[in-house]
Amino acid sequence: MAQHYRPGRSLLIFTVGIIGLLVWAFLPGERHTPKLGLDLRGGTQVIMSPSVAAGETLSQDQLNQTVSIIRQRVDGFGVAESEVTIQGTGNGAKIIVTIPGETSRTVVDQLKTTAQLNFRPVLAIDYGSPQPTASATPSASSSASPGASASASASPSASPSPSPSPTVSVAPELLVPPIQSPDGAGDFANRFSALDCAKSDILKGSTDDPAQYLISCEKDGSVKYALAPADLVGTDIESATAGLPQQGAGGWQIDLQMTTDGAKKFADSTTKLSALETPNDQFAIVLDGVVISAPSVNEPILGGSAVISGSFTADEARALAQVLKYGALPVALDVDEVQQISPTLGNDQLKAGLIAGGFGLLLVIVYLLLYYRALGVIAVVSLVAAAVMTYLVFVILGRGIGFTLTLSGVAGAIVAIGITADSFIIYFERIRDEIREGKRLRAAVDQGWTRARRTILAADFVSLLSAAILYYLSVGSVRGFAFTLGLITFVDIAVAFMFTRSLVTKLGNSKWMNAGSSWTGVSPTRLGVKASTSEVN
Amino acid sequence: MASLSQLGNSLYRGDVSYNIVGRRKAWYLVSAILIILSIATLGIRSLNLGIEFKGGAEFSVPLATANDQSVTQARERVIAAGETPSTVTIVGGNKIRIQTPALSTEASNALSAALATSFAVEEANIKVQLVGPSWGDEVTKNALRALLVFLVLVAIFLSVYFEWPMAVAALIALAHDVLITVGIYALSGFEVTPASVIGFLTILGYSLYDTVVVFDKVKENTKGIHGGSRTTYSEAANLALNQTLVRSINTSIVALLPVLSILVVGVSLLGVGTLNDLALALFVGMLVGTYSSIFVATPFLCQIKERTAENIALAKRVHARRKNGDASEDIKPVVSIGAPIVSSAGPRQQQVKKPRSRRSGK
Numbered sequence: 001m002a003q004h005y006r007p008g009r010s011l012l013i014f015t016v017g018i019i020g021l022l023v024w025a026f027l028p029g030e031r032h033t034p035k036l037g038l039d040l041r042g043g044t045q046v047i048m049s050p051s052v053a054a055g056e057t058l059s060q061d062q063l064n065q066t067v068s069i070i071r072q073r074v075d076g077f078g079v080a081e082s083e084v085t086i087q088g089t090g091n092g093a094k095i096i097v098t099i100p101g102e103t104s105r106t107v108v109d110q111l112k113t114t115a116q117l118n119f120r121p122v123l124a125i126d127y128g129s130p131q132p133t134a135s136a137t138p139s140a141s142s143s144a145s146p147g148a149s150a151s152a153s154a155s156p157s158a159s160p161s162p163s164p165s166p167t168v169s170v171a172p173e174l175l176v177p178p179i180q181s182p183d184g185a186g187d188f189a190n191r192f193s194a195l196d197c198a199k200s201d202i203l204k205g206s207t208d209d210p211a212q213y214l215i216s217c218e219k220d221g222s223v224k225y226a227l228a229p230a231d232l233v234g235t236d237i238e239s240a241t242a243g244l245p246q247q248g249a250g251g252w253q254i255d256l257q258m259t260t261d262g263a264k265k266f267a268d269s270t271t272k273l274s275a276l277e278t279p280n281d282q283f284a285i286v287l288d289g290v291v292i293s294a295p296s297v298n299e300p301i302l303g304g305s306a307v308i309s310g311s312f313t314a315d316e317a318r319a320l321a322q323v324l325k326y327g328a329l330p331v332a333l334d335v336d337e338v339q340q341i342s343p344t345l346g347n348d349q350l351k352a353g354l355i356a357g358g359f360g361l362l363l364v365i366v367y368l369l370l371y372y373r374a375l376g377v378i379a380v381v382s383l384v385a386a387a388v389m390t391y392l393v394f395v396i397l398g399r400g401i402g403f404t405l406t407l408s409g410v411a412g413a414i415v416a417i418g419i420t421a422d423s424f425i426i427y428f429e430r431i432r433d434e435i436r437e438g439k440r441l442r443a444a445v446d447q448g449w450t451r452a453r454r455t456i457l458a459a460d461f462v463s464l465l466s467a468a469i470l471y472y473l474s475v476g477s478v479r480g481f482a483f484t485l486g487l488i489t490f491v492d493i494a495v496a497f498m499f500t501r502s503l504v505t506k507l508g509n510s511k512w513m514n515a516g517s518s519w520t521g522v523s524p525t526r527l528g529v530k531a532s533t534s535e536v537n
Numbered sequence: 538m539a540s541l542s543q544l545g546n547s548l549y550r551g552d553v554s555y556n557i558v559g560r561r562k563a564w565y566l567v568s569a570i571l572i573i574l575s576i577a578t579l580g581i582r583s584l585n586l587g588i589e590f591k592g593g594a595e596f597s598v599p600l601a602t603a604n605d606q607s608v609t610q611a612r613e614r615v616i617a618a619g620e621t622p623s624t625v626t627i628v629g630g631n632k633i634r635i636q637t638p639a640l641s642t643e644a645s646n647a648l649s650a651a652l653a654t655s656f657a658v659e660e661a662n663i664k665v666q667l668v669g670p671s672w673g674d675e676v677t678k679n680a681l682r683a684l685l686v687f688l689v690l691v692a693i694f695l696s697v698y699f700e701w702p703m704a705v706a707a708l709i710a711l712a713h714d715v716l717i718t719v720g721i722y723a724l725s726g727f728e729v730t731p732a733s734v735i736g737f738l739t740i741l742g743y744s745l746y747d748t749v750v751v752f753d754k755v756k757e758n759t760k761g762i763h764g765g766s767r768t769t770y771s772e773a774a775n776l777a778l779n780q781t782l783v784r785s786i787n788t789s790i791v792a793l794l795p796v797l798s799i800l801v802v803g804v805s806l807l808g809v810g811t812l813n814d815l816a817l818a819l820f821v822g823m824l825v826g827t828y829s830s831i832f833v834a835t836p837f838l839c840q841i842k843e844r845t846a847e848n849i850a851l852a853k854r855v856h857a858r859r860k861n862g863d864a865s866e867d868i869k870p871v872v873s874i875g876a877p878i879v880s881s882a883g884p885r886q887q888q889v890k891k892p893r894s895r896r897s898g899k
Contacts, residue, residue: 109643336669337589337669342662342663349812352803360796415819417791425791463742466687
């Protein structure tokens with residue numbers, strides 16, 4: 001130290017810094033607690049990766065598009081603070097979805113659905129059983145009840161169904177989904193009549209080539225359709241929103257907005273369909289080969305915006321709108337890991353983490369006080385300062401960069417208690433070494449710091465290095481741990497350099513400490529130095 | 538506490554000196570036995586990998602009290618649902634944990650609903666975890682890659698900050714720690730989860746952290762010894778070890794206390810889980826890590842260093858000087874004696890101490 005060290009100044013800077021953090025963390029109108037991860041408050045976490053065939057590569061564009069669709073779907077669940085993050089690039093990318101709180105168990109299915117959405121003109125409808133089962137239809141589609149219809153003018157579309165056709169014998173392999181035909185000719189009609197929705201796998205969904213004819217069933221298996229090649233596909237839809245009509249009459253409806261290209265296709269299609277007889281004036285909304293809804297068209301829709309109305313409940317309307325809007329993912333997703341934790345368990349884990357941390361801190365404090373006495377008090381105050389600083393940084397980072405504190409993060413923080421305390425131990429042991437050498441306290445404090453500083457920095461560097469590598473090369477919980485560990489190493493350096501050292505220097509200047517009572521922790525007699533060598537003053 | 542403080546004084550001055558470096562063969566033997574045992578154990582019984590590595594589904598059902606009957610009930614329930622329970626265990630006395638091979642999300646939803654009905658708990662309170670079969674490979678791959686990058690960077694850092702023999706010695710101590718910790722996991726059958734992997738990786742950092750602190754003192758003590766003929770490299774390093782012994786003990790206690798508290802609180806409040814997996818790996822690893830930074834890293838370092846021409850010459854000069862009976866130097870022949878050497882039976886103050894010459898220049 002070429003310049004004389006002024007402990008008061010760094011103490012002042014440190015205090016100002018802490019006050020600054022305090023003010024920042026407790027800004028009015030903001031959240032004042034760290035953002036908790038789902039393992040501490042319950043929720044669902046899903047980690048997915050794109051499923052790409054060998055030799056293929058996923059472009060960044062496709063990946064971004066997938067993520068944005070997933071993000072929209074997640075936002076569609078309406079749970080506040082849901083998150084979609086992406087780690088890695090290309091084929092190795094991971095999409096991590098976090099939905100806090102209690103969520104439905106079907107969330108995962110809805111997330112990974114790689115729905116292919118097609119709008120197909122209806123060729124034939126078969127209601128199967130004598131009476132259409134409208135009440136059982138979750139999608140409240142066109143089938144029998146007040147039919148869904150495109151455009152504002154709603155009119156029932158249910159029509160006398162063709163009588164059940166006589167059983168036709170068709171080779172079984174022709175009825176394995178997707179039941180498609182390039183031209184609708186040949187045994188297409190036979191396959192249509194032979195299909196039994198209740199017994200077929202068709203409702204499990206399948207790939208649906210929009211350029212081919214398709215035989216499929218309504219979602220609940222009640223109605224059977226023969227469908228023409230698609231006029232419109234999912235990407236032609238700009239937006240779809242569920243809402244109640246302006247006039248307040250009728251049930252929920254879905255407002256559709258097409259893209260420019262889609263509007264043109266939709267205009268052509270509706271012009272063609274509206275001129276036809278029932279059921280050929282209907283178009284089926286087909287998701288992954290399963291018919292979701294089949295509204296009828298009464299008039300050409302030219303503007304590119306349409307309304308699908310019918311006897312929808314709010315949930316059904318929202319679900320349909322979501323399918324329409326975010327239908328197609330550019331790539332299939334594999335689910336790597338799903339974790340669902342109830343809020344009760346999350347709360348228990350948080351409590352356990354806090355108790356473990358508090359108890360661990362207490363043990364360390366007792367040990368430091370017993371061993372280092374007055375110096376121990378400084379160590380304890382420094383540990384508390386580090387704890388406060390860490391908490392404040394958690395709060396601020398939670399708001400700023402969305403840092404979430406997870407259980408492994410809490411574990412990282414508890415482990416870091418040891419590393420932080422070690423910086424003080426290194427420093428104190430060095431001071432005691434210097435006193436054993438016969439130095440007076442003030443000189444020992446100075447020399448001890450110069451020597452300890454180097455060791456603390458080298459050791460903390462290794463700690464930071466491992467935290468940084470863990471952070472960059474890992475996924476999920478490991479990251480939370482690494483981040484916390486790295487963060488606290490920084491806090492440790494700040495506290496040791498600005499706070500602990502100043503306090504020790506201040507204390508080292510005090511009369512009481514220099515008097516060498518055995519309670520100081522640096523008593524020369526206790527450190528085995530002859531009285532005569534140390535007390536020359 | 539006071540006695541540790543006194544020991545610290547004696548260790549610092551060299552009144553009491555544990556000849557750690559000189560007895561390296563004994564430590565190597567201990568470590569070699571442990572490592573061979575670890576490798577043998579790994580060969581016989583592999584690690585008990587958690588479902589995060591094998592892939593599969595795990596359901597954790599909270600109950601008022603879980604007993605053998607609830608285990609049977611859960612097992613039957615799972616079989617009734619058409620799935621195969623691979624393990625059903627009681628966790629913490631109030632939870633049942635059911636693991637099955639990989640399930641589809643539909644099957645898992647159905648099973649979790651069935652379990653909820655069977656045990657009359659709310660479905661939302663059942664913790665569900667599904668892991669795809671390739672996930673574990675990925676976690677392992679990432680961990681190995683992290684390990685490799687870490688080792689390379691640390692080797693570079695240690696070579697620059699210290700010198701290459703120290704980097705080699707530190708990395709050998711590190712490999713020693715990881716091998717033994719993994720061996721203990723294999724032997725005890727503790728489940729290896731991503732949390733334990735975090736623990737392993739942290740041990741790496743911790744083990745090195747500890748070694749860096751000791752080596753820093755070794756570096757300080759061996760600075761400039763080649764100019765004189767008072768101590769050999771090994772003696773200087775051994776003094777450094779003894780001088781940092783109290784710090785090592787204190788640091789280990791302070792680091793282990795919070796980890797121990799996680800273990801105790803975790804087990805009593807949560808049963809198994811992230812906290813325990815992590816704490817267990819850390820607890821084992823930190824103990825081994827402290828041992829290795831004292832008993833493996835430094836002795837090994839001395840072994841490398843004593844082979845350099847510079848140090849061979851130094852050792853010759855030191856021995857020659859001692860033979861000539863240069864009593865005024867008052868150097869304790871540390872290398873030849875094993876147990877703690879207490880040099881003076883009388884009061885410490887009566888001992889004639891020479892000022893330590895290695896610091897006189899500062």
